[in-house]
Each structure stands twice: as structure tokens, then as C-alpha cells.
Amino acid sequence: MLKRKTILSLEQALALPYATQRFAQLGWRVIRLENPPEAGGRGGDPNRYIGIDTGQQGMGSYYLAPNAGKEAITINLKKSEGRALLQRLIRELKVDVFMCNTLPMRYAALGIDFATLSKANERLVWCGISAFGPEYPDRAGYDPALQASLGFTWLTGEPGGMPVPCGVPIIDLKAGDEAFAQVLLAMLENPPAGKEIHVSMARCAASWLITALPQLNFLDKSNDHFMRSGNEHRSFIPSNVYATADGFAYLAIGNDLQWSKLCSIPGFGGLAKPERTTNEGRKQLRLEIYREIGALTKNLTTQAFVDFCLQHQLSAAPVNTVDQVAEMEALKPYFMYTTIPNGRSIPLSPAAVDTDFLQDRRFHLEAPPSLGEDNRKIFEEAGLGESEVTALLQNGVI
Secondary structure, eight states: OOOOOEEEEEOOTTHHHHHHHHHHHTTOEEEEEEOOOOTTOOOSOGGGGOSSOOSSTTOOHHHHHHHTTOEEEEOOTTSHHHHHHHHHHHHHTTOOEEEEOSOGGGHHHHTOSHHHHTTTOTTOEEEEEESSOTTSTTOOOOHHHHHHHTTHHHHSSOTTSOOOOOSSOHHHHHHHHHHHHHHHHHHHOSSOOOEEEEEEHHHHHHHTOTTTGGGGGGSOSOGGGGOOOTTOOSSSTTOEEEEOSSSEEEEEOOSHHHHHHHHTSTTOGGGOOGGGSSHHHHHHTHHHHHHHHHHHHTTSOHHHHHHHHHHTTOEEEEOOOHHHHHTOTTTGGGEEEEEOTTSOEEEEEEOSSOOHHHHHTTTBOOOOOOTTTTHHHHHHHTTOOHHHHHHHHHTTOO
8 A cells, every 4th residue: 555645736626626635535645736815816726716605715615625635835936936945845845746737838937847846856756637738738628618629518418409518527527537546556656756647638538438439430420420319328228317207217228138127017018019129129219219118207206116127127216416416325424524614514525435544534534725724834844944934925925
């Protein structure tokens, strides 16, 4: 098992804070680096000011979950003194990993490029997340725009309707997970060596088009094959959402055997017809099949329909609200918690996997840090005297 590491991360928005949050769940030390306030500005990560007011300036509800369990410092990297301070921190704190998600065109100017920072630690693992990688240094990486650019929005929505993005920032989260994985792989190398890692959000997103892009080799170039399909599965029929007497349920039929099981449920036998025996046959008659199933489910409660399906080893589920997900017994024991400024302990989201660190703390992480909250503590840990810290503050470096 890897020993606890120290990560210094120039981070904002979601992709990178999500990645470093996963390290915090391992018990690693994560120090988030932000810009100090400038004249007339609030400073730091803009996401600090998004969401519902939690009672403390710079700690909006949207900021909480990705940043619990971290420390926070501010350094003005536009100043040479700030860039020198960054180098000193990497040396004195024995920083193992530096991460960033600013535009690649700013790396050298801010002194955060791999070549510069590795002078402070030749074994430093450096990881940058950007929209299209360093080959496109000025391209911003905002999730909704990337979903549009990479085909996700085109594929999502009702047939004939407007393209829409996914309901969660899926490209941000995929890029964060990839950065997490790549840094872990680098740390496992033996002997350890410095490494430069670039995570392209575009490549991450396109890697998930594994059920679409390869099929272009066998289809004509028309977009008709990849139009929006609503709740339908493009290949497996009949996988769709159906209205029930009190809500909605999803039924996924993945093969011909499952179709025969569906037809064996009392009341559903009328679906069975010779021309529907195969998936290809059902595909030709899919709209007719959807109507017939919907006519049956509307007379059943969601729970009754789902129970019937599960009894026959079919994959069915209620279409739950987010409130209902928060109450799922399969998830509740694994929710992470943090404490907000008013002293209230609140659930965040479940950890993807258990870690010893989280279990030892009953899944509780320290409150997300306020802007520059740990400046004095961390700078003194790096050997700066009180007069030096005061001077940096007066000169707008921190």
C-alpha cells in the first residue's frame, strides 16, 4: 500500500478538485493553491461562490463536496516572489505531486510547468488537466461545451428534439478520475521517478464513445445512425422507460432469453409473437412493442412492476429522484460527511469505494477550507518566519 503522499494542486472548478478529493479519501494530504483576492475581487476558485449560502463567505454549497478534507493556501504566481515561494514549498514540504487545471498557455508564465517545478524535486509527479491537451494551449475546458463538441449532447435527448447535455458534468468527472488513476500509476513506479502527465478532457470524453465511434467503420456517413434516442437503447429492444400508475420505471431487455422471461410474467403474455423472438425482429417493431408494454405498466405501481421483473431475474428499476437516491439503503452507509460553519454535520455523496482512512473516521472529512485558511501554518512549516509571511502578505504575494 502506498504511504501517505502530499499533493499541491492549483485547482478550480470541478475536474481537478474532484480528482484530488479522491486522494483526500485515501488520507493523502491535499493542499489546494488559489489566487489571493485582488483589488475589488473575491479571489480564489469561482466555485467557492456557487450554490446555496452555508453561512460563510467563499463556501457555497456547490464547493463543499469536492473540497472537504483539504487545506488551502493563496499565492500570487504572477509575481516572481510567488513563483519562488511555490518552489520553496515543493522543496520544504517534500511535495510528491503537483496538479493544475489552468490553461496550458499559462504554465510557463506562472512557473508551474513540469520543467520548472521539477527543479525543486526531481521525483515530482506533475499532472495537468486541460481541454485538449498542451497542443491546444488556449482552449478552455468547460464541461457543457465539451459535451457539445464531443458528441455527448448530440446523442442525448428525445428523437427530433433539441440536443441536451447529460444531467451531470460527466466529462469533468471522467477527466478527474483519469487524473487520479494516472497519478496513482506514476506513484507505483519503482524506482520512483519524476513524470509529466497531461490529461485531455476531449480524449477522455471520446474514449467513452466506445459504442459509437467504432461503428462508423461499418455504416454510411449519415448521422441517422446516431440520432437522439430518448430513453431507448440503440441496440437492445425493448430497453426503455415506461410510465406506471405512480411514476416511471426502466426495463432493460438485453437478450432473447430475457424477452421470453418478460413474456412469461402474468399479464404480459400477449407480447409474445413469433416475429418478436429475436432482437432484430423486435427492432423492426420497437414502437409497437413500447406502446404495448406502456399500456400494461400504466396499470401497475412502479414497485409492483419492478418486483415482478426482479422475480423473473430481469433488470428493472424505478426512475428515482435525487431525494430518493439519498435515502437508498445500499448507499446510505457509505456517504461521506463534513461539518459546515454553523456546526451542522451534513452528508455529501457516497465514496466510490471503501478506504481504511474513511472507515477509520466514520466517513467524516474535515470541513472544506476557506480561502487561504492554512497560509500561515503551511508557510511556517516550510520554514518562513513570521516577518517573511507578513511581508508576503503586505506585498500581495499571498
